[in-house]
Amino acid sequence: MDLGLKGKRALVIGGGRGLGRGVAQALSEEGAQVAIASRDIAALQQASAEISRKTGGTVLACQLDTGDGASIERAVNTIADALGGIDVLLNNSGGPPPTGAAGVPLTVWRQQFESLVLGVIQITDLVLPAMKAAGWGRIATIASTTVIEPNPLLGLSNALRSTLVGWSKTLAGEVALHGITVNLLLPGRISTDRMLQIDSEGARNRGLDIESVRSAAASRIPVGRYGTPEEFGKVAAFICSTAASYVTGSMIRVDGGAVASV
DSSP, X not given: OOOSOTTOEEEEETTTSHHHHHHHHHHHHTTOEEEEEESOHHHHHHHHXXXXXXXXXXXXXXXXXXXXXXXXXXXXXXXXXXXXXXXXEEXXXXXXOOBOSSSOOHHHHHHHHIIIIIHHHHHHHHHHHHHHHHTXXXXXXXXXXXXXXXXXXXXXXXXXXXXXXXHHHHHHHHHGGGTEEEEEEEEOSBSSHHHHHHHHHHHHHHTOOHHHHHHHHHHTSTTSSXXXXXXXXXXXXXXXXXXXXXXXXXXXXXXXXXXXXX
């Protein structure tokens, strides 16, 4: 299937590693011009070189901190100028540290809200005017299956990512007539550094070794294993494509069937 992404200009936040990198590679494989952005410039430069080598496309790397409004505006404007515009936006703010819901200092809540929520909203608001003018755009935001089934180890993430559900659904209705789709991607257990951190915390709390924790978790996933960033990236590429023009205001699970609810 031709996804209609050849020549489209894509900005992937958090594209230096993990899920973001998987999305950046998938978009580049489809012929999109890709820019990746995050705080870690070294990881970005390495990912840029490796993705370019694999796909034959040019991948731009630009430093951006989702918790810093000035950094966001500077980076998005730089990328838009370099690419000649942004047609596709993949929001991906990473994950907060594992915590419960009670007893977390308000300073931590505020800091994570700035990064996970306000940063996403600011980036999106910066790219929307040009998308509206062009009559075409794709906005996809990585959240988590925890917005459906909260993880007791991820109190901050459960609460703050759920904020993005209402925002994304409302925005989808506002911009649909401009040819812009807005969707949430909900990863389950994907083999990334972030998931390793979560599993390590779970193993420590339960006094178990990490391999037994990961094995038990995989056994509860109907497909019997963790997913890969490449698999996740392929789903994201479809959602950001011309082929998915009638999919908006939705939450797409990429979890191997792990969430039990319908």
